[in-house]
Amino acid sequence: xxxxxxxxxxxxxxxxxxxxxxxxxxxxxxxxxxxxxxxxxxxxxxxxxxxxxxxxxxxxxxxxxxxxxxxxxxxxxxxxxxxxxxxxxxxxxxxxxxxxxxxxxxxxxxxxxxxxxxxxxxxxxxxxxxxxxxxxxxxxxxxxx
Amino acid sequence: xxxxxxxxxxxxxxxxxxxxxxxxxxxxxxxxxxxxxxxxxxxxxxxxxxxxxxxxxxxxxxxxxxxxxxxxxxxxxxxxxxxxxxxxxxxxxxxxxxxxxxxxxxxxxxxxxxxxxxxxxxxxxxxxxxxxxxxxxxxxxxxxx
DNA sequence: TACAATGTAACCGTTGAAATTACATCTTGA
DNA sequence: TCAAGATGTAATTTCAACGGTTACATTGTA
Numbered sequence: 641x642x643x644x645x646x647x648x649x650x651x652x653x654x655x656x657x658x659x660x661x662x663x664x665x666x667x668x669x670x671x672x673x674x675x676x677x678x679x680x681x682x683x684x685x686x687x688x689x690x691x692x693x694x695x696x697x698x699x700x701x702x703x704x705x706x707x708x709x710x711x712x713x714x715x716x717x718x719x720x721x722x723x724x725x726x727x728x729x730x731x732x733x734x735x736x737x738x739x740x741x742x743x744x745x746x747x748x749x750x751x752x753x754x755x756x757x758x759x760x761x762x763x764x765x766x767x768x769x770x771x772x773x774x775x776x777x778x779x780x781x782x783x784x785x
Numbered sequence: 786x787x788x789x790x791x792x793x794x795x796x797x798x799x800x801x802x803x804x805x806x807x808x809x810x811x812x813x814x815x816x817x818x819x820x821x822x823x824x825x826x827x828x829x830x831x832x833x834x835x836x837x838x839x840x841x842x843x844x845x846x847x848x849x850x851x852x853x854x855x856x857x858x859x860x861x862x863x864x865x866x867x868x869x870x871x872x873x874x875x876x877x878x879x880x881x882x883x884x885x886x887x888x889x890x891x892x893x894x895x896x897x898x899x900x901x902x903x904x905x906x907x908x909x910x911x912x913x914x915x916x917x918x919x920x921x922x923x924x925x926x927x928x929x930x
Numbered sequence: 931t932a933c934a935a936t937g938t939a940a941c942c943g944t945t946g947a948a949a950t951t952a953c954a955t956c957t958t959g960a
Numbered sequence: 961t962c963a964a965g966a967t968g969t970a971a972t973t974t975c976a977a978c979g980g981t982t983a984c985a986t987t988g989t990a
Contacts, residue, residue, distance in 0.1 A: 641786070641787070641788050641789045641867060641977080641978085642786070642872055642873070642874060642875065642876040643786050643874055643875050643876060644786045644876055644946085644947060644948090645876045645877055645878040645879075645947085645948085646947085646948090647875060647876075648875060648876070648877050648878055648891075648895055648899075649878045651891070651895060652878065652881065652887065652888075652891050655887045655891055656885075656887050659886065659887050660887075664966095666965090666966070666967090667966080667967075668966085672882055672885070673881065673882045673885040673887055673888045674878055674880075674881060674882070674888065675878065675879070675880030675881055675882055675888070676878060676880070676948075676949075677948080677949050677950065678967095679949075679950070679951090679968095679969085680948065680949070680950095682967065682968065682969085683968095683969085685967085685968095686967095686968075686969090696967070696968095697956095697957085697966085697967080698955080698956050698957070698966075698967050698968075699955080699956035699957025699958070699965080699966060699967070700956085700957050700958065700965085700966065700967090701957090701965070701966040701967070702966090714898070714902070722786065727787055728787070729787060729788055730787065730788050730792060730793060731787040731788060731789055731790045731792075731793070732790055732793050733790040733793055733794045733797065733819055733820065733821060733979095734790075734820070735819075735820030735821070736797065736818065736819060736820055737817055737818045737819070737820055740801075740817070740818040741804065741922075741926045741929070742797065742800045742801050742804050742805075742818055742922060743797075743818045743819070743820070745922055745925040745926065746793075746796070746797050746800055746922070748925070749918060749921040749922055749925065750793055750796060750918070753859070753913050753917065753918075754793075756909065756913075757859070757906060757909045757910055757913075760905050760906060760908070760909040761902060761905060761906040761909075763905070764901065764902045764905040764906075765902055768898050768901075768902075772898065773894060773895070773898075776894040777886075777887060777890055777891070777894055780890040780893065780894065781886045781890065784886070786946080786947085789977085789978065789979090790978085790979085791978085791979090809935095811934090811935065811936090812935080812936075813935085821979075821980075822979080822980050822981065823936095824937095824938085824980075824981070824982090825979065825980070825981095827936065827937065827938085828937095828938085830936085830937095831936095831937075831938090841936070841937095842935085842936080842987095842988080843935075843936050843937075843986075843987050843988065844934080844935060844936070844986080844987035844988025844989070845934080845935070845936090845987085845988050845989065846934070846935040846936070846988090847935090878948095
């Protein structure tokens with residue numbers, strides 16, 4: 641089971657917005673670069689907007705990033721587009737048998753351990769910023785020429 | 786998006802096999818403890834067997850764990866039941882526009898960063914063993930009495 | 931040989947992702 | 961003012977995966 645492509649699509653969107661700063665960045669343009677539908681982009685934009693990461697101009701169109709790139713981490717984006725705050729990364733089977741000593745204790749025993757794993761992943765995500773992406777992309781674009 | 790409950794179900798199965806060592810552990814019993822269907826258990830057993838973590842007795846029934854509990858990590862189990870070795874944890878959008886400088890470079894740029902995140906998660910999973918689970922479960926069972 | 935168990939195919943219902951269509955709404959320039 | 965171009969969003973579709981279930985062949989042993 642994989643983490644959905646919304647996450648990598650959102651990073652791609654930020655890369656477009658930053659790389660083509662001189663252009664008005666529309667959902668149509670980003671959909672073209674990512675290879676998807678403009679409505680998918682608009683839904684993602686809504687999630688990023690709700691998380692305070694971008695501002696979207698109605699009517700006129702265009703997207704702006706609200707913070708310096710080195711202050712937007714992968715975890716910010718992950719939480720914005722991927723994560724239902726109510727649910728942990730690891731899913732539990734829901735009906736353990738309470739009459740079984742294992743069944744009635746397993747959930748609690750695993751909770752601590754698995755949330756530690758999730759925290760490790762989140763810490764790693766928090767250590768990567770959009771500035772890192774910008775840097776690597778511009779190096780690769782420069783190398784192309 | 787969550788990691789499927791097969792992972793926590795598999796851990797629960799190991800906890801049953803170990804806790805009730807004196808009993809012949811059948812898929813029916815484990816299904817009862819987990820609250821699922823015996824066929825689900827058998828499919829998981831096949832995956833665990835393929836990974837060399839258990840041995841299953843046909844005809845007579847019963848499951849044995851092939852290694853000491855402290856030598857079976859959560860990562861072993863995760864890889865056995867959850868992971869398609871061909872696919873990374875993070876899913877990519879598949880059709881980035883190769884005519885766009887961002888589209889044709891984003892995948893490569895993200896690959897390194899996201900595989901680092903995956904490695905961090907795997908390292909954490911590798912640091913937890915079934916012996917830890919056994920220990921915590923037996924403490925909790927003892928506290929119940 | 932009966933029985934109790936695993937192995938496995940086949941099918942179903944549900945859920946979520948991603949795509950798509952359609953249209954209301956908004957902003958601005960002509 | 962109003963047409964054009966953009967976002968906001970509801971509704972629908974397709975597809976894949978998960979989890980569940982039934983059914984039955986196969987296996988080992990008392």
